[in-house]
Amino acid sequence: MRGFEPVPAWAAAATCAALAPASAFAIDYLSAEQAAKLMFPQADRFESREVVLDAQALQRLDAGRMRARSARWPVRVALRGSDVLGYVVVDEVIGKFELITYAVGLTTGGAVQQVEVLSYRESHGHEIRLAAWRRQFVGKTAAAPLRVGDDIANISGATLSCTHVTDGVRRIVAVIDWARQHGGLS
Amino acid sequence: MPHPGLIRAALAATLAGNAATVLAQTPTEAELARRLEQLAAEVAALKAQLATLQQQRAGAAPAAAAPSAPPPGAPPAATPAVGTDAARAQPSTTLSGYAEINYNRPTRQTQNTQADLRRLVLGVQHRFDDKTKMVSEIELEHAVTSADDAGEVALEQAYIERQLNPTWAVRGGLFLMPLGLLNENHEPTAYYGVERNFVETAIIPSTWREGGVQVVGAFNNGITTQFGISTGFDLTKWDATSSEGQESPLGAVHQELAQSKARDIALFGAVNWRGIPGLLLGGGAFSGGATHGQAPSARVTLWDLHARWTPGRWDLSALYTRGTISNTATLNAPLVGNPTLIPRSFDGAYVQAAYKVWQQADYTLSPFVRWEQFNTAKSFADLGPGITPDALPNERVLTAGANFQLTPGVVVKADVQRFKQNKDNNRVNLGLGWAF
Numbered sequence: 001m002r003g004f005e006p007v008p009a010w011a012a013a014a015t016c017a018a019l020a021p022a023s024a025f026a027i028d029y030l031s032a033e034q035a036a037k038l039m040f041p042q043a044d045r046f047e048s049r050e051v052v053l054d055a056q057a058l059q060r061l062d063a064g065r066m067r068a069r070s071a072r073w074p075v076r077v078a079l080r081g082s083d084v085l086g087y088v089v090v091d092e093v094i095g096k097f098e099l100i101t102y103a104v105g106l107t108t109g110g111a112v113q114q115v116e117v118l119s120y121r122e123s124h125g126h127e128i129r130l131a132a133w134r135r136q137f138v139g140k141t142a143a144a145p146l147r148v149g150d151d152i153a154n155i156s157g158a159t160l161s162c163t164h165v166t167d168g169v170r171r172i173v174a175v176i177d178w179a180r181q182h183g184g185l186s
Numbered sequence: 187m188p189h190p191g192l193i194r195a196a197l198a199a200t201l202a203g204n205a206a207t208v209l210a211q212t213p214t215e216a217e218l219a220r221r222l223e224q225l226a227a228e229v230a231a232l233k234a235q236l237a238t239l240q241q242q243r244a245g246a247a248p249a250a251a252a253p254s255a256p257p258p259g260a261p262p263a264a265t266p267a268v269g270t271d272a273a274r275a276q277p278s279t280t281l282s283g284y285a286e287i288n289y290n291r292p293t294r295q296t297q298n299t300q301a302d303l304r305r306l307v308l309g310v311q312h313r314f315d316d317k318t319k320m321v322s323e324i325e326l327e328h329a330v331t332s333a334d335d336a337g338e339v340a341l342e343q344a345y346i347e348r349q350l351n352p353t354w355a356v357r358g359g360l361f362l363m364p365l366g367l368l369n370e371n372h373e374p375t376a377y378y379g380v381e382r383n384f385v386e387t388a389i390i391p392s393t394w395r396e397g398g399v400q401v402v403g404a405f406n407n408g409i410t411t412q413f414g415i416s417t418g419f420d421l422t423k424w425d426a427t428s429s430e431g432q433e434s435p436l437g438a439v440h441q442e443l444a445q446s447k448a449r450d451i452a453l454f455g456a457v458n459w460r461g462i463p464g465l466l467l468g469g470g471a472f473s474g475g476a477t478h479g480q481a482p483s484a485r486v487t488l489w490d491l492h493a494r495w496t497p498g499r500w501d502l503s504a505l506y507t508r509g510t511i512s513n514t515a516t517l518n519a520p521l522v523g524n525p526t527l528i529p530r531s532f533d534g535a536y537v538q539a540a541y542k543v544w545q546q547a548d549y550t551l552s553p554f555v556r557w558e559q560f561n562t563a564k565s566f567a568d569l570g571p572g573i574t575p576d577a578l579p580n581e582r583v584l585t586a587g588a589n590f591q592l593t594p595g596v597v598v599k600a601d602v603q604r605f606k607q608n609k610d611n612n613r614v615n616l617g618l619g620w621a622f
Contacts, residue, residue, distance in 0.1 A: 149545075
């Protein structure tokens with residue numbers, strides 16, 4: 001099974017470009033770089049990797065109702081010297097009508113360390129960027145339900161944004177969990 | 187746009203051409219190395235061109251980039267990576283919509299049983315640039331609109347929003363007023379029960395919209411504020427011969443920016459706090475003149491306090507709202523003798539509890555119960571003995587039922603409603619709703 005592929009230089013460059021903040025949008029709170037540094041302030045560098053899910057992994061995500069959406073997942077690995085501190089994944093989901101860009105920081109054990117909202121463009125529901133709401137994800141692993149109305153409380157008036165970001169975090173946690181099990185991130 | 191197949195053919199032709207050149211001229215080793223480098227550069231350029239084309243195709247048909255797993259062994263590189271590709275694919279104009287089809291069967295007066303396509307709303311949002319967008323919703327009520335039918339076509343929203351900075355935005359046009367829990371979140375998938383609650387229909391006249399300008403501020407401490415100036419109500423069109431004013435005093439005199447009388451400008455504001463996940467505490471207020479220089483001056487004031495708490499599978503909410511109209515003694519004097527005079531005050535409150543008892547995949551079942559009390563004519567100004575109308579008794583309604591979510595965005599609803607005062611209104615309701 002192919003869990004992780006070393007990527008050539010041109011692909012790594014493309015990955016870095018994909019990790020850059022989305023071109024100007026309504027409210028850009030943070031860039032991907034700022035979010036990564038915020039999540040892992042002790043890191044001395046971030047290296048780009050790409051998790052490539054195989055067919056079986058994609059099917060497993062779909063079976064878990066996580067709608068895999070993509071086989072290729074750019075990941076930033078936070079490093080201090082040769083020590084891996086954790087991972088950062090930047091993703092986008094549709095809120096109600098528009099895209100929400102967010103970043104998930106994970107520990108080397110695959111638990112959520114931090115969630116940051118990078119850009120929010122809807123007229124309503126800005127409250128998902130509140131620290132109190134995002135803190136609910138901290139420590140959650142692939143074993144957690146990670147569902148609104150279960151272990152994640154909703155925000156009244158921002159139900160769709162909450163649901164879709166929560167679904168996105170659950171998907172990222174599953175992708176990183178799969179990559180860790182298949183030795184793709186060490 | 188060249189087809190990827192053409193690119194591949196060009197690549198093959200380039201390779202063949204270069205190979206032929208190499209064989210014909212028996213060049214030196216250095217020359218061979220130079221040509222190989224040139225070839226590698228050409229291949230890299232073609233690869234980049236091919237990748238661009240694939241991204242463009244994925245952008246043109248985002249659905250194709252989504253879920254389905256490739257067959258085992260298929261190269262996963264064909265699927266675009268997550269990230270900004272999706273952002274580039276985001277169109278600047280998006281469509282949305284919602285609808286509700288309701289069946290109401292009064293249990294004591296079954297001859298009044300009715301099925302109705304209550305409303306179908308189509309929305310268009312357009313983003314002019316990164317900070318400016320337009321939001322609009324067109325509503326068709328009761329399926330058919332003609333001279334002989336009850337249908338109605340109306341604009342529910344039509345406004346421009348400009349984001350000034352991460353905290354503040356300004357909105358101008360026709361927008362929903364920020365009072366209560368339902369008015370700004372009125373899609374059938376967003377509330378429990380087939381019908382909208384009575385308090386936020388009879389007292390807060392949902393879907394209530396006005397034309398004006400408002401400022402929206404969203405702060406890091408969980409507080410969201412909205413305030414501004416807008417058009418208001420028109421008491422000069424109060425029809426004392428109709429029961430409409432008794433069903434919803436403000437619903438009978440709203441203007442909805444349809445050639446609205448606008449001499450009197452209203453002020454409004456709302457504050458909501460969501461600092462603790464799952465908890466919402468807030469309130470809103472509106473006050474504005476409503477006679478527009480055509481009758482004795484009168485002011486309509488409406489305010490509400492609301493709370494919603496969604497711990498785990500629970501969804502609990504409560505709301506109180508009260509409205510007053512000033513100078514009604516003077517306004518009512520020429521209307522004495524008619525059945526429906528203008529009330530001095532009206533109010534309502536409800537508490538509601540829902541619990542998600544079952545969930546499998548996208549299916550969720552959430553039974554709920556709601557108790558509400560409302561009075562559309564809580565008091566009348568004194569017109570003198572024998573003339574002053576009696577205040578109406580408080581109506582109390584108990585609603586029990588369930589929302590069954592088929593998939594996010596589609597809901598089937600059923601409930602039973604029991605009225606304390608007007609028992610003839612007791613009914614069972616079925617509904618189908620969707621929103622996207």
